Amino acid sequence: MTQPPEPPVPGRLGGRSPLQQWGILVAGSAGLAALFELAGLPAALLMGPMIAGIALATNGGGIRVPRLPAQVAQAVVGCLVARAITGDIVLTFLRDWPLFLGVVLVVIATSSILGWTMGRREVVPGTTAVWGTAPGAASVMMVLAGAFGADPRLVAFMQYVRVVCVAGLASVVGRLWVGPAALAGQRVAWFPAVPLGDFAVTLAIAAAGVAASAGLRLAGGALLVPMIAGALAESTGLAHITLPPALLAASYALLGWSVGLGFTRAILVHARRALPQVLLATLILIAVCGALAFILVEAAGVDPLSAYLATSPGGMDTVAIIAASSSVDLPFVMALQTVRFVIVLFAGPPLARLIAGRMGSRE
Numbered sequence: 001m002t003q004p005p006e007p008p009v010p011g012r013l014g015g016r017s018p019l020q021q022w023g024i025l026v027a028g029s030a031g032l033a034a035l036f037e038l039a040g041l042p043a044a045l046l047m048g049p050m051i052a053g054i055a056l057a058t059n060g061g062g063i064r065v066p067r068l069p070a071q072v073a074q075a076v077v078g079c080l081v082a083r084a085i086t087g088d089i090v091l092t093f094l095r096d097w098p099l100f101l102g103v104v105l106v107v108i109a110t111s112s113i114l115g116w117t118m119g120r121r122e123v124v125p126g127t128t129a130v131w132g133t134a135p136g137a138a139s140v141m142m143v144l145a146g147a148f149g150a151d152p153r154l155v156a157f158m159q160y161v162r163v164v165c166v167a168g169l170a171s172v173v174g175r176l177w178v179g180p181a182a183l184a185g186q187r188v189a190w191f192p193a194v195p196l197g198d199f200a201v202t203l204a205i206a207a208a209g210v211a212a213s214a215g216l217r218l219a220g221g222a223l224l225v226p227m228i229a230g231a232l233a234e235s236t237g238l239a240h241i242t243l244p245p246a247l248l249a250a251s252y253a254l255l256g257w258s259v260g261l262g263f264t265r266a267i268l269v270h271a272r273r274a275l276p277q278v279l280l281a282t283l284i285l286i287a288v289c290g291a292l293a294f295i296l297v298e299a300a301g302v303d304p305l306s307a308y309l310a311t312s313p314g315g316m317d318t319v320a321i322i323a324a325s326s327s328v329d330l331p332f333v334m335a336l337q338t339v340r341f342v343i344v345l346f347a348g349p350p351l352a353r354l355i356a357g358r359m360g361s362r363e
Helices: 018-039 044-057 067-084 087-095 097-120 126-133 138-147 152-178 196-215 221-238 245-260 265-300 303-312 316-322 331-360
Strands: none
Touching: 018 044, 018 245, 044 087, 044 152, 044 245, 067 138, 067 196, 067 221, 067 245, 067 331, 087 097, 087 221, 087 331, 097 126, 097 265, 097 303, 097 331, 126 138, 126 152, 126 265, 126 331, 138 152, 138 221, 138 331, 152 245, 152 265, 196 221, 265 303, 303 331
């Protein structure tokens, strides 16, 4: 994920010291994140730093996020995902597993076909297309794409175009059922009192992920090890994953900078050219998920809002926020989202290699 700095561009930000560039980056990131939060955009704490990093990098900036802080941020996100995998979700899955698997496999098949098509048409490279269309938590797909050889910058572009579209539609659908008051944001306590024992266990799990990634050279280990270990601890009741909002915000910023600072003008031009195809693929995937939601309503008796939120492709954290503030079957929504995410997580690498290999053999 972390890349060597490029030569500075004379006459622009490249003429400033690294300390000055970091100051500009932090200030710009804070301003954009606050603006996105006010506008109600999803993943504002990640998108703001990422866009600020893009602006700095494409205007001569030469700074990069060191490898260790980037891995720590990945480990924290792994713990965040683990916290969502609760015992209620496991029980809900066991009760309705044929239904879950059927819906999940249709969504994954659709996204894989879209990724293969975009790769074949050379909209984006093959493995990048697969990870970019994968329906999962966008920040996690971005991290794993870099770990398994795809371009995390283009993956981030594709994922967050879809996140914005999905979150916007999910918010509209939610408002139609529950009204704007129930979806209003709450004031965040950045430094709340936390159980020290649980917080110590969470930090130990995150540290194990960083150590696994560095010592065992495990691709994506900084994220996968905390996610698996944390999910086991959370679902069995051994510990409760505790992550203060300030720590999450810092981790999102580091991930956003890791991707944004790697952009170049050539990549931005490529992303702009690919935007129409990315939007089309996003709308197709949303339409397929909408059809699956309709089937859940008609065949399984699921209420419309629960069905829509459960099948929404990606933006798991955004869907969780909307679902938690709505009158929906929350375990059902999060169970389907989590099952799909876990399957994509482990099927993604071999699927990306398979599709890229088939495209390469045909060429």
